[in-house]
Amino acid sequence: MNESLALIFAILAGIFTTLEAGINAKLGKIVTPKIATLHNLVTGVLVILVANILKGTIHQYRKIIHVNPQLLIGGIFGTFIVYFVTKAIPKLGVATTLTIIVASQVISGLIIDIFISKQNQLDWLKCLGILFLLTGTYLTVKR
Incomplete structure (x- = not known):
């Protein structure tokens, strides 16, 4: 493919x-x-x-x-x-639930890639990306 x-x-x-x-x-x-x-x-x-x-x-x-x-x-x-x-x-709600799910998927996927399958390395850009992801998640789900 x-x-x-x-x-x-x-x-x-x-x-x-x-x-x-x-x-x-x-x-x-x-x-x-x-x-x-x-x-x-x-x-x-x-x-x-x-x-x-x-x-x-x-x-x-x-x-x-x-x-x-x-x-x-x-x-x-x-x-x-x-x-x-x-x-x-x-x-x-749909948006809040799926936002939390996507954030959880990205973070757990990165953990798997870095620590289990060793296909990725943790660097400051990934940490910054996770910070942005968590900030965006918070702003999306904040009531």
């Missing part, structure tokens, strides 16, 4: 995250946040299952039994993410 397509995918992921969060929060008010989360995940499973069947790649799923079990917990995190967002948005 080229860099332009990756950039488009990242932008779409951001837009879809916003749309999904708002829709799930509204659904969670009608049913419950747990039922809204369940519906979100079941719908997602069906969509990706059909996509894999149509693409002819579903047979690769059998490789899953040979991977490190630690690599199988992503779905658990995804479930918690959907549930936590569904619970937070009615209290905080």
Whole structure:
């Protein structure tokens, strides 16, 4: 995949995250946040299952039994993410919730890059960026 397509995918992921969060929060008010989360995940499973069947790649799923079990917990995190967002948005609003999430993602991603995967180094520009990020987050969520 080229860099332009990756950039488009990242932008779409951001837009879809916003749309999904708002829709799930509204659904969670009608049913419950747990039922809204369940519906979100079941719908997602069906969509990706059909996509894999149509693409002819579903047979690769059998490789899953040979991977490190630690690599199988992503779905658990995804479930918690959907549930936590569904619970937070009615209290905080979409913009506040997603601002806090994005700031948390950037900071935790930088920590992983620097200290765990060692793909990055901490320097004063990154520290300044984090300071700006936290300042912007504070100004965005301040009531």
